[in-house]
Amino acid sequence: MTAISLSLTRPTFAAGFRAWLAAAASVAIAWLAIALFLSDLAFEGRATLAIFAAMMAGWLILKLPETPVAITAFLALAATGAADQDDLFDTFDNEIIWLLIAAFILAAIIKRTGLAERHATSAIGRFRTVPAMFTAATLIIFATAFFIPSTSARAAILLPVFAALSAAIGRPGVTKGLALLFPSVILLSAGASLTGAGAHLIALGFIDEIDGPKISYLDWAMLGAPFALAMSLAANFAIQRLFLTPEDKAPLARAIAAPVEPRAGDRRLTAIIVATVALWATGGWHGIDLALIALGAALLAATKAVSGIAFKDALKDVDWNLLFFLAATLVVGEALLETGAAAFLVDRLVGSLDMALSPALTIAIAAVVAALAHLVIISRTARAAVLIPALALPLWRFGTDPTTLIFVVTIASGFCQTLMVSAKPVMLFGQAEGHPFSQGDLLRLALWLLPVFVAGLLFFALVVWPMQGLAG
Numbered sequence: 001m002t003a004i005s006l007s008l009t010r011p012t013f014a015a016g017f018r019a020w021l022a023a024a025a026s027v028a029i030a031w032l033a034i035a036l037f038l039s040d041l042a043f044e045g046r047a048t049l050a051i052f053a054a055m056m057a058g059w060l061i062l063k064l065p066e067t068p069v070a071i072t073a074f075l076a077l078a079a080t081g082a083a084d085q086d087d088l089f090d091t092f093d094n095e096i097i098w099l100l101i102a103a104f105i106l107a108a109i110i111k112r113t114g115l116a117e118r119h120a121t122s123a124i125g126r127f128r129t130v131p132a133m134f135t136a137a138t139l140i141i142f143a144t145a146f147f148i149p150s151t152s153a154r155a156a157i158l159l160p161v162f163a164a165l166s167a168a169i170g171r172p173g174v175t176k177g178l179a180l181l182f183p184s185v186i187l188l189s190a191g192a193s194l195t196g197a198g199a200h201l202i203a204l205g206f207i208d209e210i211d212g213p214k215i216s217y218l219d220w221a222m223l224g225a226p227f228a229l230a231m232s233l234a235a236n237f238a239i240q241r242l243f244l245t246p247e248d249k250a251p252l253a254r255a256i257a258a259p260v261e262p263r264a265g266d267r268r269l270t271a272i273i274v275a276t277v278a279l280w281a282t283g284g285w286h287g288i289d290l291a292l293i294a295l296g297a298a299l300l301a302a303t304k305a306v307s308g309i310a311f312k313d314a315l316k317d318v319d320w321n322l323l324f325f326l327a328a329t330l331v332v333g334e335a336l337l338e339t340g341a342a343a344f345l346v347d348r349l350v351g352s353l354d355m356a357l358s359p360a361l362t363i364a365i366a367a368v369v370a371a372l373a374h375l376v377i378i379s380r381t382a383r384a385a386v387l388i389p390a391l392a393l394p395l396w397r398f399g400t401d402p403t404t405l406i407f408v409v410t411i412a413s414g415f416c417q418t419l420m421v422s423a424k425p426v427m428l429f430g431q432a433e434g435h436p437f438s439q440g441d442l443l444r445l446a447l448w449l450l451p452v453f454v455a456g457l458l459f460f461a462l463v464v465w466p467m468q469g470l471a472g
Contacts, residue, residue, distance in 0.1 A: 045341035384413050
């Protein structure tokens, strides 16, 4: 037994040692290049670039957990003087951090009460044809992006809906199609809402640092929701065409779900959620901060009289790991800009390129690289933290509006349907009972969807968004 154990652990140890060796070599080369070729940059700027390189090595090569690596990077910035010691704590003054905390509390109540599960199952299950059921599921999943933060939370809430529909229909092909549809729409629809993904907070932080336009909850929805809806419907179309046979699409003998009888507190909780989203969307008119609205709604919803759930119990479901990760990566992003490191590096890189890029080509490069980045960087928020300073800001120097590039990179980083490990929702539905789809199925869907996604993003960035006031 000991010999077998040793033989099994040696390759793991060797692989880990090689990874650490590769990470150390990569960081050493990066630090040497910074010392040799960026000597004109102030010490704080060089320290920031060196720490950023080490952070990326921790994420990309060592596959270390994102949050501890980001907090370690902040500590290193504070130790070198590249960031103030209070910067991490000051980040929690950010309105969007508190908005996410309150939104997580609301999501916890929705999950614990089963409100979304009951209504979604009832609404989708009333259709007698499979294509209509898929389209209804697409629209309902899309709508959840506006009041449930993070794609992982939405996946956990909607998984029972998938299980109920799959069991009631009893067709393997439909089960596979639904298992692909749910995570695909969850991921693609996240860009519709400011609270849809933590990466959006990273984007807002960078836009604010470059003195870009203020983007409200409604502004983000006006820009992101049409594209997100179009891509969600495109995924629905592709999945039905690629994975459903005529037999799978045959009408059902009966509706598989009856209208839901509201439970105690359902109407009050639903009213609170609807009022919250309405107040978020009209913030420009009444002037109340998004976070204050969300906190008020969370306090109302997390009461025994409304939901039967105590506030302290709902707090347990807040994704504190994501919030600390956001805070730390915001500090790193601010340090790249405030120390002049990003601008200095961009000037060196772009200045050495004797070429011109049209806005269309610039945005196409940003969209393709960001959409493929999930093959290397698993976390969506980490992708935004890396790609905005490393991709969007350098491309900005070719003359394209920086806010547009940041928005494009942020939205494009939401494409992550290629690999089972690329996103938690994909993994969650892929590992559901019976393992309804394979890695090959994901690749087949991604090969069809990726060109449509990039082409759609180009159309919106060059045609639609400039008409809405986002400079192209």
